[in-house]
């Protein structure tokens with residue numbers, strides 16, 4: 001009968017530690033590497049943040065796989081913004097392209113416009129962006145919508161639904177439950 005090789009307890013301990021890490025942080029060891037011009041600097045509350053502390057995306061596999069926040073942002077964008085801003089943030093005859101807007105607007109500006117609305121009403125046109133500040137379906141996911149559009153704006157995520165995504169973290173669920181009430 002063949003004897004099983006003796007297992008090295010140090011190796012087992014480090015494999016378990018790696019597995020535990022991977023479970024806590026869905027991105028695993030390469031969690032702070034993304035395609036595109038912006039690299040995540042840290043993960044906080046289940047979100048990727050850039051070096052300035054603003055929410056950012058993590059995209060891998062040649063643009064096919066996104067972090068959960070970007071996926072959530074895609075879904076929320078399609079539920080709340082697409083009617084006016086068109087598919088994929090590309091704009092429509094009625095409302096401007098958000099892919100272009102995010103090349104100028106920083107994170108606080110974006111959140112301010114979505115919460116407070118924006119209007120450009122004159123004799124020639126009547127452009128009204130509604131205020132979503134009281135709408136939990138938007139405001140509880142505002143960072144997600146931002147990172148999705150940021151990824152679109154940086155050209156890292158193409159049109160349509162991302163093919164794959166990282167799992168939803170416990171921290172994301174906790175934030176969602178607390179915010180949605």
Ligand code: HEC
Nearest residue numbers: 080081084094095096101113114118119120127128129138
């Ligand atoms: C009812 C139509 C409508 C909906 C729904 C809507 N928007 Fe808008 N949005 C507009 C219009 C029109 C403007 C342009 C307003 C202006 O020029 O003053 C605008 C402007 C904006 C701007 C500023 C763009 C720039 O060029 O600086 C942002 C950011 C924005 N919208 C984000 C969103 C997001 C995110 C959602 C979904 C949560 C959303 N909008 C839903 C109509 C809409």
